[in-house]
Amino acid sequence: AQTVTQSQPEMSVQEAETVTLSCTYDTSENNYYLFWYKQPPSRQMILVIRQEAYKQQNATENRFSVNFQKAAKSFSLKISDSQLGDTAMYFCAFMIMSKLTFGTGTRLQVTL
Amino acid sequence: KAGVTQTPRYLIKTRGQQVTLSCSPISGHRSVSWYQQTPGQGLQFLFEYFSETQRNKGNFPGRFSGRQFSNSRSEMNVSTLELGDSALYLCASSHSLGETYEQYFGPGTRLTVT
Numbered sequence: 001a002q003t004v005t006q007s008q009p010e011m012s013v014q015e016a017e018t019v020t021l022s023c024t025y026d027t028s029e030n031n032y033y034l035f036w037y038k039q040p041p042s043r044q045m046i047l048v049i050r051q052e053a054y055k056q057q058n059a060t061e062n063r064f065s066v067n068f069q070k071a072a073k074s075f076s077l078k079i080s081d082s083q084l085g086d087t088a089m090y091f092c093a094f095m096i097m098s099k100l101t102f103g104t105g106t107r108l109q110v111t112l
Numbered sequence: 113k114a115g116v117t118q119t120p121r122y123l124i125k126t127r128g129q130q131v132t133l134s135c136s137p138i139s140g141h142r143s144v145s146w147y148q149q150t151p152g153q154g155l156q157f158l159f160e161y162f163s164e165t166q167r168n169k170g171n172f173p174g175r176f177s178g179r180q181f182s183n184s185r186s187e188m189n190v191s192t193l194e195l196g197d198s199a200l201y202l203c204a205s206s207h208s209l210g211e212t213y214e215q216y217f218g219p220g221t222r223l224t225v226t
Contacts (some may be wrong), residue, residue, distance in 0.1 A: 006178065017220075021135075033213060035214065037124075037217075043200060043219065043220055044219050044220075045202060045204075045215065045217035046218075047214055047215075047216060050214050067177075078210050090153065093155075095213070095215075097147060097167075097169055098143060098159055098160045098162070098167060098213070098215075099145070099157045099160065099170070100145070100147070100155075100157060100204075100215060101157070102154060102155040103154075104154050105154070
């Protein structure tokens with residue numbers, strides 16, 4: 001079975017601080033892609049960052065970066081300099097053959 | 113470039129009725145995927161269409177069906193609606209070619225079945 005586990009249902013971080021959201025997954029496939037999506041209260045699903053499983057280098061997008069550990073099947077998201085606009089539900093997902101499998105999400109609250 | 117659009121945004125139906133949801137992908141994208149989001153089951157993959165062909169299918173009953181047109185627009189249909197079909201239905205589009213595989217989501221259609 002292919003599964004994604006996000007063990008932190010809720011997290012809170014102060015503005016300008018750094019926070020790391022954890023994600024582990026399980027698949028027997030070797031070729032896949034990993035993603036983090038955010039879903040703010042508007043419910044619009046927004047792509048945050050992507051990672052190709054065959055690439056060892058960790059992806060970075062501005063304040064967002066990942067720590068990808070393929071052997072451990074771990075894919076955590078680090079948000080630096082947190083902003084109020086980062087408040088959202090964050091979903092980890094992997095994709096095989098155009099099918100996304102999502103975790104249950106981590107609700108992140110950024111406070112003043 | 114315009115994003116993924118979904119119509120209608122909100123819908124209320126009665127048990128036993130059927131419903132059709134529409135999705136227009138980003139211009140140039142040929143792949144359209146559908147997902148169901150509920151508080152209990154989370155985000156679940158329904159199916160994916162590429163060049164008018166269903167390429168992948170999730171674990172949903174046959175009451176859920178879809179199609180894609182030559183302009184890449186897609187529709188999904190749910191027949192004989194049940195209360196449990198109440199959900200946010202999300203459509204996502206992708207180039208699905210080479211390195212451009214990431215999926216971009218529309219705003220969703222909120223379906224309420226009473």
